[in-house]
Amino acid sequence: MSFLEYNVKFTPTGWRKVFYLNWALILLLTAVASMGFLMLYSVSGGELSRWAEPQMKRFALGFVAMLVVALVPIWFWRNMSALAFGLSLLLLLYVEFFGSIGMGAQRWIDLGFMRLQPSELTKITLVMILAAYYDWLDLSKKSRPLYVLIPLLIIAVPTYLTLRQPDLGTALLLLMGGGAVMFVAGVHWAYFAGVIGAGVGAVSAVFTSRGTTWQLLEDYQYRRIDTFLDPSNDPLGAGYHITQSQIALGSGGWTGRGFMEGTQSRLNFLPEKHTDFIFTTLAEEFGFVGAASLLALYILILVFCIATALQQRDRYASLLVMGIAVTFFLYFAINMAMVMGLAPVVGVPLPLVSYGGSAMLVLLTAFGLVQSAHIHRPR
Amino acid sequence: MKRSQRETEDSARQIGRRSLVLGGLFAGTGAVLAGRMRYLQVERADDFRLLAEENRINIRLLPPARGLIFDRGGVLVAGNEQNYRVTLVREDAGDVDEVLAELARIVNLDLVTLDRARQEIARRPPFVPVTVADRLSWAEISAVAVNAPALPGVTPDVGLSRIYPMGGDFAHVVGYVGPVSDYYLEQTGDTDPVLQIPDFQVGRNNIEARLEPTLRGSAGTTRVEVNAGGRIMRELDRDPADPGSDVQLTVDAGLQNYVEARLSGESAGSVVIDCQSGEILALASAPTFNPNLFVRGISTGAWNGLNADPYRPLANKATQGLYPPGSTYKMVVALAALEAGVIRPDETFNCPGHLEVGNRRFHCWRRGGHGRMDMVQAIGQSCDVFFYELAQRVGIEAISAMARRLGCGVRHELPLSGIAEGLAPTMDWKMQNRGASWVVGDTINASIGQGFVLSSPLHLAVMTARLASGRAIQPAIIRSIDGISQLPEPAPELGFDPAFLTHIHQGMWNVNNDRRGTAYGSRVEVAEYKIAGKTGTSQVRNISTAERASGVVSNNDLPWDRRDHALYVGYAPFDNPRYACAVIVEHGGGGSAVAAPIARDILLRAQVGDIPPPELYPSSQRHDIERMHRELPILPSPPVPAGRTVRSQA
Known part of the structure; x- marks a missing residue:
């Protein structure tokens, strides 16, 4: 059964679809990515070839992927959802057994021209399969325990695999992204209240388990939580990242210290300055104006996504777009909160800005899905 | 199959x-993020800007170049040399052991150095540079620089280190520098920030220590931008260090070297002083030690060796060593008696070889006695009985007052670490310190510089200079600081009757130039270099009755540390006194046999300005003197190429 009720002939076909793309959204994405190129150029100390250039190539590749995905009708992607999810699960299992170790975690597959992180891919395919699931499910059954259990299992499998890598950030993102799709699909409030209650219970369990034989998290994960709660008690050790990134942010002031003038990043006081902590460099060099602009661009992208979702009559399309929007939101909100000291340090990149091929490609492909929904919306 | 219209609408x-x-949630979160941004970047911007600057900017102290020390002729005595060293920053090195192994392949590092470096690296914070090896050659430091890519965290570096080009010659004058120890900081209470500079050196001894504030200079500062690893990225500005002041000594390096060489092999001290100005031309103590050993921190083995040596190389015998002056004290007694008017200059006494005082018999060194003689002869032949008689007439108070007037038993202020006050005893002194009354025997002992009387070579040199010139010269060892003269005003006359002084001089002339003089063997053949002096042999033991009965035991049969001290004081040239010299050879035996030849050589070296030619010596001695001079360990001059010294750090 399908929620597709509009006539196909109303939608554009062939190359004419290009005119029906959401060009404003493309402009926004390009603007965000360009800020990324600028910052990568800056943190490398003015070396184009180090980070900025590879990032541009990936953006170009992702951009093409986005257009290709956009031009393919959304219902094709719905049919592909289960396959895509299955594939990403296989890749996750593959890194579990054969993946390369990078930065203390087993996360990626070396494809030669880039390093693929299956966990990034899973963020989108999970949203796809859940959207497809709720598209398939009768509306009346959506809050029945059995039919709530199925998506929970779908979420649990990749979450467990990424947690094992270990990659707390991605696991959280999967959990919250999947939950968001269930929420938008209309699963009963009570379930979410229950989950939040269970979450509080789990947090207290995590803390009480510390130091015991059934300790739930790795030691380094506990330390990150400790330093998040009080970064000042270890300013040169585990709290170093948070302290230094706040100094960088704060010292930017209103208008920043100027392009390539950020001392914190240039003098290596910032950790992971080209990946997870790139926002601090932006904030240091362009100040509040620059940082708030990026936030505004992100929010605008979300607005476009929500608008696209609301225009849909197809349940799959709207759930998918909302799921992508939530995932995108979680990316930048967690990253920003982390560098500003509002959240513990978990490895979540700043979407479209942080150096990294997998996230860039996957995000642009996801926005290709949004564009596809946009082009093939009912009119 | 399509869903119903109703279902679609519901969905x-x-x-x-x-x-x-969710949109509301997004907006809310966005607002929180924006609010946090505003808080950090606008409200607390100034705080964080300050923290960022603190991160970025490091103020580092620049060590001042230590002031140089020259001899009176401008020969460098203490300088600074470039010390090429290699430092390692643990944080940048990654695998420290691997880097050290690689470094050991390039420069020659022994296991001890490597071990010490490893411990130091482990002890310090990861971003602090630790000196792994120093005193590398230019070739080694270049090799390190060339191989830099293979040596992460390793930086070739250059510092200044003290060097004493004359080795041991000035150890007892200039002293040495050493690392700043916690003990030093505690002792001196010195809070100069320059002391915090790694490897900074402070004066530990003698002039280096006493003129520390003059020589040290003051630290400069440099503001540098550092990265998170502590590595200096660039210098922002610099306030250069003020180098320490240069010090010129009154000491003549050539003469000093000759004196040290001439004394080598003995445990001895000697001072040569300018009779007219009081400038110390040489101040030597043998054996000496190499002060360069102390600059880096002396090894325990070497330190124990120096301390265990019975000849005490670390003690400055010239100023710190106190000895009974023996017969060299007789001029004091003679002049005191003349001044007091208790003896006519031409009065004579008979010396039968001993003198009975009360129920005690005091012997003359010559058992058979000297017969009848006047003061000039008594000084020349060092007749003890004559002075026993004289001392009884003039009394100990006048003798000791004269001693102090001539510079014995008083403290001479010199910027050296150990200056002994000596002792010219009085009746009160004995009562206070020994709890006993002065007895006439004490006076008689004092009259031949035995008993309680104690002097250092410095005292005796000052005494001789004052006797020779009749002026109250004060010893001085610093000639100028940064070119500004530090010499005292010309010394006033002591106010002695010139006739009395001439009398004393005549007696001292006889010592060296009268056939019966005790130092006739140490005479000079050429008139313009003639010397006058006085020998002394002071006992360090009491001669027992048994020894007296069996005849005096030969010095050579005694263990070294119980033999007599050999002393000699003298001045030259006789006609126009310029140089006064005192020599004490610890447990050397007789003054005339041991000390006088040394002093003659020293006085000739001072007058000639070079190794004295053999023609100045009696013909029978020339052969031996020539051989002795050939074998003497004298430094070639100039001792060190000027290029190795560094005036100040760039």
Whole structure:
């Protein structure tokens, strides 16, 4: 059964679809990515070839992927959802057994021209399969325990695999992204209240388990939580990242210290300055104006996504777009909160800005899905 | 199959509602993030800007170049040399052991150095540079620089280190520098920030220590931008260090070297002083030690060796060593008696070889006695009985007052670490310190510089200079600081009757130039270099009755540390006194046999300005003197190429 009720002939076909793309959204994405190129150029100390250039190539590749995905009708992607999810699960299992170790975690597959992180891919395919699931499910059954259990299992499998890598950030993102799709699909409030209650219970369990034989998290994960709660008690050790990134942010002031003038990043006081902590460099060099602009661009992208979702009559399309929007939101909100000291340090990149091929490609492909929904919306 | 219209509408409505809830969540989160941004970047911007600057900018102290020390002729005595060293920053090195192994392949590092470096690296914070090896050659330091890519965290570096080009010659004058120890900081209470500079050196001894504030200079500062690893990225500005002041000594390096060489092999001290100005031309103590050993921190083995040596190389015998002056004290007694008017200059006494005082018999060194003689002869032949008689007439108070007037038993202020006050005893002194009354025997002992009387070579040199010139010269060892003279005003006359002084001089002339003089063997053949002096042999033991009965035991049969001290004081040239010299050879035996030849050589070296030619010596001695001079360990001059010294750090 399908929620597709509009006539196909109303939608554009062939190359004419290009005119029906959401060009404003493309402009926004390009603007965000360009800020990324600028910052990568800056943190490398003015070396184009180090980070900025590879990032541009990936953006170009992702951009093409986005257009290709956009031009393919959304219902094709719905049919592909289960396959895509299955594939990403296989890749996750593959890194579990054969993946390369990078930065203390087993996360990626070396494809030669880039390093693929299956966990990034899973963020989108999970949203796809859940959207497809709720598209398939009768509306009346959506809050029945059995039919709530199925998506929970779908979420649990990749979450467990990424947690094992270990990659707390991605696991959280999967959990919250999947939950968001269930929420938008209309699963009963009570379930979410229950989950939040269970979450509080789990947090207290995590803390009480510390130091015991059934300790739930790795030691380094506990330390990150400790330093998040009080970064000042270890300013040169585990709290170093948070302290230094706040100094960088704060010292930017209103208008920043100027392009390539950020001392914190240039003098290596910032950790992971080209990946997870790139926002601090932006904030240091362009100040509040620059940082708030990026936030505004992100929010605008979300607005476009929500608008696209609301225009849909197809349940799959709207759930998918909302799921992508939530995932995108979680990316930048967690990253920003982390560098500003509002959240513990978990490895979540700043979407479209942080150096990294997998996230860039996957995000642009996801926005290709949004564009596809946009082009093939009912009119 | 399509869903019903109603179902589609329901679905869209629900998704719309829930999406808007999420949208609200997005907006709320966005507002929180923006608020946090505003808080950090606008409200607390100044705090964080300050923290960022503190991160970025490091103020480092620049060590001042230590002032140089020259001899009176401008020969460098203490200089600074470039010390090429290699430092390692643990944080930048990665695998420290691997880097050290690589470094050991390039420069020659022994296991001890490597071990010490490893411990130091482990002890310090990861971003602090630790000196792994120093005193590398230019070739080694270049090799390190060339191989830099293979040596992460390793930086070739250059510092200044003290060097004493004359080795041991000035150890007892200039002293040495050493690392700043916690003990030093505690002792001196010195809070100069320059002391915090790694490897900074402070004066530990003698002039280096006493003129520390003059020589040290003051630290400069440099503001540098550092990265998170502590590595200096660039210098922002610099306030250069003020180098320490240069010090010129009154000491003549050539003469000093000759004296040290001439004394080598003995445990001895000697001072040569300018009779007219009081400038110390040489101040030597043998054996000496190499002060360069102390600059880096002396090894325990070497330190124990120096301490265990019975000849005490670390003690400055010239100023710190106190000895009974023996017969060299007789001029004091003679002049005191003349001044007091208790003896006519031409009065004579008979010396039968001993003198009975009360129930005690005091012997003359010559058992058979000297017969009848006047003061000039008594000084020349060092007749003890004559002075026993004289001392009884003039009394100890006048003798000791004269001693102090001539510079014995008083403290001479010199910027050296150990200056002994000596002792010219009085009746009160004995009562206070020994709890006993002065007895006439004490006076008689004092008259030949035995008993309680104690002097250092410095005292005796000052005494001789004052006797020779009749002026109250004060010893001085610093000639100028940064070119500004530090010499005292010309010394006033002591106010002695010139006739009395001439009498004393005549007696001292006889010592060296009268056939019966005790130092006739140490005479000079050429008139313009003639010397006058006085020998002394002071006992360090009491001669027992048994020894007296069996005849005096030969010095050579005694263990070294119980033999007599050999002393000699003298001045030259006789006609126009310029140089006064005192020599004490610890447990050397007789003054005339041991000390006088040394002093003659020293006085000739001072007058000639070079190794004295053999023609100045009696013909029978020339062969031996020539051989002795050939074998003497004298430094070639100039001792060190000027290029190795560094005036100040760039």
